[in-house]
Amino acid sequence: MATIYEVASMAGVSPATVSRVFNGQNVSADKARRVRKAAKALSFTPSRVARTLRMRSSQVIALVIPDIENPFFTSMARGVEDVAQAAGYSVVLCNSDEDHGKEARYLDIAVGADMAGVILAAAGDNSDVSGLIARNRPVVAVDRSPHGFDIDAVTVDNRAGGREATRALLDQGFTRIGCVTGPGDVETATERADGWRDAVRAAGAVDERYLRFADFRVDGGHKAMRELLDMPEPPDAVFVANNLMGVGALQVLSQRGAMPPAVGMAVFGDLPFAVMAPMAITVIPLPARHLGVTAAKLLLDRINGDDQPPRTVVLRNHAS
Amino acid sequence: MATIYEVASMAGVSPATVSRVFNGQNVSADKARRVRKAAKALSFTPSRVARTLRMRSSQVIALVIPDIENPFFTSMARGVEDVAQAAGYSVVLCNSDEDHGKEARYLDIAVGADMAGVILAAAGDNSDVSGLIARNRPVVAVDRSPHGFDIDAVTVDNRAGGREATRALLDQGFTRIGCVTGPGDVETATERADGWRDAVRAAGAVDERYLRFADFRVDGGHKAMRELLDMPEPPDAVFVANNLMGVGALQVLSQRGAMPPAVGMAVFGDLPFAVMAPMAITVIPLPARHLGVTAAKLLLDRINGDDQPPRTVVLRNHAS
């Protein structure tokens, strides 16, 4: 509540001097001491708001993710946080809940709050970052990237991963491979499904009835898996395009007493908090933390004035 | 980037009028129309920073949690978020990482950024919220509460839960019940261990060698569980005081081929993303989302000027 002015008058100096003390500029030792003492006495905390208004930029970066309850994204958040902290930035986490409206609102806030930059795991292909770009605020897309904008991006090779996962199932001798992927307007979902198509086609014909779009959550996995199993000729194996749907699918299989390898299963992304090493399940690991770290580094570069044309970094998901 | 002044001059009115248009005050229809048109043309986004500086409060609340990778806390965050959103507030999530230094930094930021209030799941008993109190900012403690401050709090009955969990193991016929709890300076950890002591004492003598303090994470569960199993006379069952350590303990048991019910197990808090209904495991469910909802409501009350003496809400964890 105390302001720089009160500190100044208590220390018998000008506000400018108080500011200089706190920003490590040259101030005589005597005055600096008096200022610090006064600041302590008044338990002075500088107003970041005033500072931000004047400086036109805050030491905060926004990380907008579509599902805070997904360990993949929280792990990514940790990566972002560690890099940002080390560089003196704070991270605020915004949960868009896969909702374009909420996402837009958070992006507006990021602009209005003069945040230094934004790392965005977009809710869908048509997320709109034009406001950020118009105002020249650095943005980095991570995991998924909005279409139609030429911005920095960090992704993994979704198609290759989907192909590899599906091929693993074929190699295990399964013949009717289903696919449970995410929403049709999310890049990672369609790309992973494309990988599935690639692999299946290479082994024969693609049966699109075995493809299900769900919502990238546990419940989506339930629903899609049930649908597949209830088909007249159900698949004998399934490729699931993300971790949470993988959990959902496994829960359904468990209920029906058909755990892998009775039904084949490959998952894109590590299964969260798995208790038993799921030997019968093929997992394409996803470098979640590393995605965050890389995105944060890219963003910090931009914040510090890096002006190259936008880069896209594709991380290897070292298959296992 | 456009300011209220540019909008004003484009619309041929004063900045005050522009402000009034956006804040729903009385302005003639004609001018209002011109202002809106100009604002659109300039793609004007009001500066929250300037607004906050002037109003001395922002529409943002901080939620400080000790571990963003723990689904219990993210679920709590969802509860907070839903309530806050509905009331027009945004939530920024701050991960203190069980570190008092980081936590203190985030609390400072909350003050300096003039946030409307803070919901704090403290990193330990001796977290310091005096800065917030001195500046009259609403704080609500959730899950854990810092000692020595008389503030609103929302908790569960940890001791009763620990007692109940342990009793369940005794009822199942186990006789040497171990306990894996969290750090000694975290209230929820010590209280749950107290519950364990209560139950064990009621059935005989408490052997403190069966009590382990770990770090509330998966690795802590590993370490503590291994130590217990490696004792000359290992426990035949174990009460684990949180969800992640429960996962860790189960992983160790799985490795050693002693899954429940070979070794008895009770866990405080729901196991995240469990694939199979763990019938052999006693789970004390934790109303994570509800904790968040309740805390957010309390905080909003305070923000809106509620001035009663601090309340402590203890939620029932409807045992199962």
Added chain:
DNA sequence: ACCATTCCAGAAATCGATTTCACCGTCAAC
């Protein structure tokens, strides 16, 4: 002893919104 740097420090402008105050019309009441 003199001039040129360099260093300190204060006054005042600035960031962009909100809000008080004062003023002007208009309209209703008496």
Added chain:
DNA sequence: GTTGACGGTGAAATCGATTTCTGGAATGGT
């Protein structure tokens, strides 16, 4: 016809920091 109330509007103060500009003091080189 005067008074009072009220709605609409703009000028200017305000929030609390940073920063430019300026002047004075101190330092150093010759």
